[in-house]
Amino acid sequence: MGISGLHAVIVPFPAQRTINPLINLAQLLSSRGVVITFVNMDWSHKCMSKAAHNDDEPTFKFLNIPDGLPPDHGRLANLAESVIAMENLGPVLEHHLLSSSSDGKTPPVTCIITENFMSCTHQVAKKLGVPRVIFWTLCATSSIAQCNANLLLSHGHIPVKVEDSKRAEKVITCLPGNLPPLLPSDLFSFYRATDTSGVLFQWALRESQFQSKADYVLVNTFDELEPPETVSALSCNGCPALAVGPVFLPNFLEGRDLNGRGSLLEQDESCLKWLDAQDPASVIYVSFGSIAVKSNEQLEELAIGLEKSQHPFLWVLRMDIAGGMPATLPEGFEERTKDRGLIVKWAPQVKVLSHPSVGGFISHCGWNSCLESMSMGIPILGWPYSADQFLDCRFCKDVWKIGIDLEGVDVDENLVIKREEIERGVRRLMEGKEAQELRKRGMELKGAAFKAVGQGGSSFTNLNRFIHDMTQLSKSASVKRAYPQSIPSIC
Template sequence: MAKSLHAVMVPFPVQGGINPLMQLAHLLSERGFFITFVNTEWCHRRMLDAGGHALQQPAEGFRFLTIPDGLPAKHERYTDLITYLRALENLAPVLEQRLLVTLSEGIPPITCIIGESYMSCTYQLALNLRVPRVVFWTMCAALSISQFKAELLLSRGHIPVKLGEAKRAENLITCLPGNLPPLLPTDLISFYRAESASDALVKRFLYESQMQNKGDYVLVNTVEELEGREAVAALSINGCPAMAVGPLFLPNFLAHRDVVRSTSMFAEDESCLEWLDAQQPASVIYVSFGSTAVKSKQQLEEIALGLENSQRPFLWVLRKDIAQGEPGILPQGFLERIRDRGLIVRWAPQVKVLSHPSVRAFLTHSGWNSVMESFSFGIPMLGWPYFMDQFLNCRFVKDMWKIGMDFEGVDVDENKLVTREEVEKGVRRIMESEEARQRVFKLKEAAMKAVNPGGSSFLNLNKFVEEITQIAKSFAR
């Protein structure tokens, strides 16, 4: 297919930000777009080290562009987040220069810049290049609205979040658009949990909110049937279209495209799939806390003993760096005792795991990508949020959609020690809950319908292609 359109995709450079934008890139490529996918050099190196050979030999109509993020190679990007965000804000000039010098014969002129919502640099980049800026929300619509309207929440006294008063009924958040259910203060992005509005991260996220209100189109990685069309429409910028196009991974999965593997920062251990093949149907709990969460050595021991005492088969993703800089030492004799019904890997091909018939439940950090992957395969969740949007995701899974459970108290204290008894009880309950299982099957059907031809997300993505083309023409006049 001759490609006359050209989308420059700019993800937030973390695993959970790159994944959905790459999924979107493949769906747009199918619809006639040439794709320029932008990675920072630091992320690009990590992907290559993890086996991302597709980065060196991209598919036809794709190219990868790498740019420096301005930080030393050994800088702790995820722990020194404020410095990281400030560095990313200043990427527009270097990215503009790289784009201009790499445009050549055979590459269509740029149609639009599609930037993850926290990549505020894409606003200036789109202005300079005179093309539309598409704001892409990787989080659910409800959380995105709370961030989009952060200035309103600040003016109403909801930001910064006072955890000691979070459970009071008078502090429920009811001023947001989109026909949302009342939000708890603890539902807001975790970085708003600060002593004052002058906190550096609070100020940073308020600035990002201002920039998220500037653009020409909005795409949201969610499902209309899950959150409602009004919630998605509430993310519109000055009347511009806002469309739900998720779950973005699902049409690629159904088309047998292993998109994640090409951009994973972790080497996937596919041997776990053979282990799952040997387990009984719907018998395994999958345990993974995502790419950035950390746990204390004591907490890891409690998790290990809780899983052991549950007497349920489990597959546990235990990252090398999960134990707060300490070696992830497990209880003495643990591996020997669980060898017949447990498996531990450093990283797993999560979509393949969750779609496996042996998996019945998911103990998760409640990141939005994981939540969507889980309900798209009919897998109930036991939530254990860590930061960012995970607290709202976890609560909505439990209270709004009723497709999962959580641990008491972690919503107000992400460092609370969850005991082995609580882990054991939680695992048993989620594995035995027929109610959660029946409810999540209905969401699975809705997700499948949304991404298939004629479904809401499928049609919304087609509409985006038509409309962004017209918007781009108006910019070129």
């Protein structure tokens, strides 16, 4: 048993966007004396092992289990089948946890920390008799909207009609947490389906029912960005709900870039040397995350827009970004831009965003990317693709004042953004008074994030409170087994 007396099992949804924050949370808990078992699917563990660098090794163990899908299954490319597999994972997870604890070396499980879309852990936690802690990998506002999906359904906000986003009478004000009014286009993109019987639509609704049944809630945000009254709205049953993010930042500041260890793609660190040769705050970094796809028509417009902007750029161009196929770039583009542009297949994003040469970020606005950009003081040009990214993008622009966006991408997923608007967006992000204001706000948020995770900061203190509460609950549970009526639940 660790110093704290706790053994936490951490269960992510097997995707880049959820593995990264949870592996960082695991390291933070491990460094505080919590024994950690990190559950991976066999296939994701193989990808992570292949991509990992030796200096990224965490201080906890992994438990690898099968997901029930064929080896050649596309996983995230066939998301509907993957989410059903995850819903049915409970018995397999329970079996492997019980098997691993029977070796006499692994201490008993005292809590399960689960990503918010892993309802299979609900019954597992019940059978093991331990608290189930939901860790929201979204911002608190998106989390509240998702957790209350059935409330939104009853008010007629779901299914989403994105064309209503321009109508003032369609703003959403029924959610708890003292949120700014939300637009229909801010809600999870799964709810835009016209066929409400679709797999992803129904899956997201089912998950929301279990998301309100946690014994404890942690959120990858910080109080200075989203206040405690917002975060506490994620406690639907009276249990504690605390902001503990950005969870990557303490590890990064201590020299541990665990995003590399949690990566499913191999990072190309040669781009850091290229950045060394660029002027301060001159480079626009372009990355759309691990899942988003773009048509070759759109990639051509983006390439020409970057070229016409005249700014140096570092562009992450995944092998499968063009609908599972390599991108086709305009003839002569790479030759014309070779002196001020670099294209890589995958990059060490936090190291890139922290580099002094980077001055702006064209992003899909996944929550990890938003937090990383804010924490490094880098303004964002938002180009959302799916899920919660539409809300993140709008809040970066309208609420947190660290970004701008492209016209129409929030309501038309098939819209092709023309090169002229891309060029204009890059120049707005990198040049003139507006860019200066964005950079100033970025530095303010960077300071707030650093303060939150530093000793005595809000997230630092909240994480310590969580460990204390789990320790007390674990002790209470031990006594309760002997004296069943003596100890109340923490919630």
